[in-house]
Structures are given as structure tokens and as C-alpha cells.
Amino acid sequence: MTLYAPSNDPMPADGPKVVPAATLVIFRNAADGGPPELLMVQRAREMRFAGGAAVFPGGRVDPADRELAAALLPSEPIELASARIAAIRETLEETGLMVATHRPVSAEEAAQGRLLLLERGTLAPVLEHFGWDLAPERLVLYAHWCPPWDKGFDTRFFVTDLGTGAVDVTVDATENTRLFWTSAAQALDMTARGEIAVIFPTRRNLERLARFASHADALVDIRRHPVERIHPRIETIEGEEWLMIPDGHGYPVRGQLKAAADRG
Template structure:
């Protein structure tokens, strides 16, 4: 993955997880999205994928579990697993079967401890970090922005229980990428620029296998949106060679995280 420029501002390492499940009624896979509380500093009121900043405890656990892996990527995977459990109640990338009761209890313990390691120890769980497939990395070059690594993970089954974390989010919902884009166009949800572009890309895939194949074929390089002119209009743009079918949007319609 591309390195941070030497002259970069202070940014916040973070992880985001795009969670796939089979659509219960058939059709394209559904993705889990959370609607942020309006009071939140980042993307307040917007629909986003689960995730959050990487904590030092995530780095410590990653170094213990994956000492030979890229430490930043391993820590981001840990953070993605932790944030997903905290925000949605889903225990992802666990090698052992996880019952609904155990997931509920694990979430309560995580909220009490603030770290994933005690949860793994209490329930005897082993992580399979490779289940989180690197998909993208987005980082605006401005002070306090999130340097967000995106991962894909597949639940398979459509029969899963999720419950909103009411401290940061107001609701959870499942939708295909195309349906989420329709909701955004209809004004029923709000999405920030990176979410919109990732939904465009995710709408290309009829299955998780297709999404994983593209993710594995295109090296993850940092995407830093920039302003530029397209057909006489000021737009926010991204490079053309990262797998995204739409690479610009008019600044008049762009919503950013901050």
C-alpha cells in the first residue's frame, strides 16, 4: 500500500468494513450501513459503513497475533473487527461459531473493557484476519482527517441480528449498493463523497466473490480527492485507475465528512 507523504498533515488512522450478506429475497448482495448521529463530528447524520479510528490497543493486539504482517494493515483489521462489534453487534472474522447470545455478551464486555483482547480471551475466540480483504484507502490531505483503510468481509447468511449503538449511530440498515445509491438520490439518506464513490464501485459486483476478485487484482493505493475543473465546472476528483467507475462529482453536490 502507498506510503504517507513525508510532508503530510496529522491525520487519524482508521478502518472501515464493508459487510456483505446474501439478500434474503435474492438478488445482489446487501451491505450493512449505519446512520451516524447528527451530533457526531465526522459525517454527522450520514449513512456510512461501520468503522472508526485505530486505537493503540489494536496495534498491540495486531503485533501479537500477526507479528510478520504489515503492522498498519493488521492494526486496521483489528480496529475494523472491534468497531463492527461495538457499533452493530456483529462478531466478524471469528474462526469459531458465534451464537447470538455470545455476540451480545461479547459486545457488552467490549463496551466495558474498551479493547478486543479481553473479549477474545473470555470467549476463546481466534481471529482470521485474512477474512478482511483490503479494498481501498482514502485520506484527504488536511489536518485531522481520517486515513481510512476499507476492507470487505462476507457474512454469507442473510439471517443475522444487528442492533444500533445509540451513542454514535441512530439506525442500521441493509441495502444493496444500487439501492443505497437510489436512497441517496431520493434524499432518503445522505452520503459523503468517499461513501458515494465506494457505493458506485460496489454496485459493479453481483457477488462477494466478484468484489474480492477485483480487490485482489487492483493494488490498494492511497486515494486523496482533489479539486479540478470538468467541463467548466469545479469538481472533486479521484484518480482513474483505482477501480472506480465514477471519478468526479460537482462541488455543488459534494458532501464531505467534516
């Protein structure tokens, strides 16, 4: 199986049958002037994927996301365009935060939009009802992870910036149990103390995000490391199995012992 494939191309037909998904890393300025804060959600323990873990908002790409993406972003590869739409939709559904619109959306309006989204199940009627005009280009592709096994999540990671971060968010209380803002370094400290659990891709991305003093720093790093699919794999190092990612993608830590790695 090919280990690297252009990020906007579908998986090879003879490769694993994976599930398209999207994740959004949302930056906001810290009130104390410290490192930027990121929005994370803690998943309900009964969830099949990453149950109980702290993750970034996101989820699988639905057929309706592809339809909306084809209409709004006809010149962009459909896999990338539909992932952008899914990231926006999942963020509204999971957190009550509406991102990537040309005009600001108030907390009250976003709450109403979330209710309509939960009722209708798709984003298009919500956009039409409220007259929201999306600016999906505000979601910048940051990374692309795909485990090389069937039913793995072929996930595109995006970053976006809220600036001052004067927003209201509310947990959806179904898939997730908690929302919190934290810097990447603080999230890693919380993980080390056992206060939260994170899966392998989240840990690697937190380590990379902890290097950035701002959203602008993240964009510079993205330009240095063109996005390609990252396929975690098992390597034997000094007689022990490690879960590793290839070098060259901008990650300061490439892996950890397989026995200690939660793959989700």
C-alpha cells in the first residue's frame, strides 16, 4: 500500500476502506496574553471512537456535506471541500459555535442555528434560514491523518482563528460531556497528570501546536510543511513496538510505545 498520497486525492481503490472525517483546531487569544487557547471537547465514554478522550471538534463527512461543498466550492477537490463543510457543521453541532461566516454570528443566533441543525440534520437549510454566507477559506488545512486499516477515519485537520475569542459555547451533552479552552501546553500537562486522556493523533498535534505562539505561527509552519497523508505505523525499536509517524511533517515527537498509545 502506498504510504503517501496527495492530500486532496481519494484513497487508492485497493487500499483500506476508510471513513472521511474532519477536525477543526480553533484558536483564540488568551486573556492574559499567554499562548493561544484551543477549544477541546471531551467525548462521552460510551462513544465507539475515542470514548472519554479530549479531542478537537469534528466528525465524519456526511453525504449532505459533499452536496453543499460541490455547490459552494466547485473549483476545489471535493474531498477537501466537503471536509471544510463537515468541520463547520460539526463545530456548530458539538459546541454551539458558528465559524467561518462573512458576518459575525451572535451567541443567540448560533444557539438557534444549532437547534435547527439538530432538527434538520444538514447545514444547508440552516445557512438559508439565517442568511449566513460561509467563508470556508478561513479554515486552513493543517494536517491529514489516515490510519492504514479498514474503517479508520481519514481525517483532515483545519485551523481557524477567533481573535479575541469573545464567544459562548455549550456542550451538546450527547456525544460530548465537557467543553474547555486550553493552550496546547496546558492540555499536555493535563494529560501527564491524568486529568484528561488523548488519543495518539491528538497528542502528536498538541505537541506540534504547543510550538506556536500565535495562529500566524501555525500558518507559517503549514507553509513549511505541505500537507500529505500521515499513516501511523508500527515500528520495532530496540525490541519494543512503537506507534510512529514518518518524519518531515512538522511534528516534534514522532511516536510512543504502542502499549501506551491510545489509537481511538
